[in-house]
Amino acid sequence: MGLISPLLITGLVSSLFAAVSARPLALPRATTTDSLLNVAYYGQGPNQPLLGTFCTDSSLDIIPIAFVNGLSSDNGGFPAMNFGNVCGANEYYYDGSTQTASFTYCANFVSQIPLCKAAGKKIFISIGGAVANVQLSSKEEAVAFGNQLWDIFGPYNATYTGPRPFGSEVVDGFDFDLESGDGSYWVDVATTLRSKFSTGEYYLSAAPQCLTTDISTPMIQGAYFDYVWVQYFNTPQCSARNFFDEDEKRSAIGFDTWAAVLEKSANPNVPLFIGLPGSAAAVPSYPDNVLSVSEATELIDTFACSGSRFGGIMLWDATYAKNNNDYAASIKSHRYNDIDRHYD
Numbered sequence: 001m002g003l004i005s006p007l008l009i010t011g012l013v014s015s016l017f018a019a020v021s022a023r024p025l026a027l028p029r030a031t032t033t034d035s036l037l038n039v040a041y042y043g044q045g046p047n048q049p050l051l052g053t054f055c056t057d058s059s060l061d062i063i064p065i066a067f068v069n070g071l072s073s074d075n076g077g078f079p080a081m082n083f084g085n086v087c088g089a090n091e092y093y094y095d096g097s098t099q100t101a102s103f104t105y106c107a108n109f110v111s112q113i114p115l116c117k118a119a120g121k122k123i124f125i126s127i128g129g130a131v132a133n134v135q136l137s138s139k140e141e142a143v144a145f146g147n148q149l150w151d152i153f154g155p156y157n158a159t160y161t162g163p164r165p166f167g168s169e170v171v172d173g174f175d176f177d178l179e180s181g182d183g184s185y186w187v188d189v190a191t192t193l194r195s196k197f198s199t200g201e202y203y204l205s206a207a208p209q210c211l212t213t214d215i216s217t218p219m220i221q222g223a224y225f226d227y228v229w230v231q232y233f234n235t236p237q238c239s240a241r242n243f244f245d246e247d248e249k250r251s252a253i254g255f256d257t258w259a260a261v262l263e264k265s266a267n268p269n270v271p272l273f274i275g276l277p278g279s280a281a282a283v284p285s286y287p288d289n290v291l292s293v294s295e296a297t298e299l300i301d302t303f304a305c306s307g308s309r310f311g312g313i314m315l316w317d318a319t320y321a322k323n324n325n326d327y328a329a330s331i332k333s334h335r336y337n338d339i340d341r342h343y344d
Helices: 016-021 107-118 139-153 186-194 217-222 241-245 255-263 293-304 318-323 327-343
Strands: 037-040 062-070 091-094 098-103 122-129 173-178 203-206 227-231 272-277 310-316
Touching: 037 327, 062 173, 107 122, 122 139, 122 203, 139 186, 173 186, 186 203, 186 217, 217 255, 227 255, 227 310, 241 293, 255 272, 272 293, 293 310, 293 327, 310 318, 310 327, 318 327
Parallel strands: 037 062, 037 310, 062 122, 122 173, 173 203, 203 227, 227 272, 272 310
Antiparallel strands: 091 098
């Protein structure tokens, strides 16, 4: 998924056994509409409104903030961050003199995240993106990076003196959108974070491309993930558009292939989400990948009502979707009406 530089904008037990300590949101089931979840990224849209705009939106449940897009080893010892027009100043200086690519304080997030929590939304931090440098070189680097992510975005610790862009606010989960490198050692980042979760209710999610050969697949199979939302866009071989181009065949997008992969993962019951672009502008290289509301509803209906592990939808991203006639709200309204008819 894309990343926009702020300069161009106007305007995510240290092993499987620790997984049981982190209780996922009520796992989505395909038999009721209120068990399906809507996810929308925030942080890279054009002229983004404040985060709270989307937290008052009843059509969204989980909002991953994008992105942490660089490793500490390449950026003065701390992760690189890019949140578009929401936070572009207050860079963190290590030892007061060495500039890093981290933000020490983002007032917009500090003020808005409590509103989201009060509205019952889950806020994740997303690591990666289309413009990122996330090639790890060793398990040691991966473990250190996982620990650092926890220090920066996990529970506030008064003894920690590094950057905290969200102040004392705490994210609910860590999302992995790996689109560069070969995926090596990311399972160690994930298991390091998972080992911290005994202190509260936190989540891991992943956003692989729609081909199951994605670089994230070994990580997803090796660490316990609570959610997997596959990007069914920007990859012609398996985009959601293929479902309609190939006479609505389930195999056209590879959903069942992903389900088979997840059955062999550390969490064999992890729910699988269909990721869609929020508008044509969100996928400029493949604008035909965007579905109409009726098409999206039909696609969702096919998988939600089939007894599959379908968890809901993911949108890239919240701002693009809002600018597209409130795409997320429209899908939810149509989806509930259509699926309800199956259970009347």
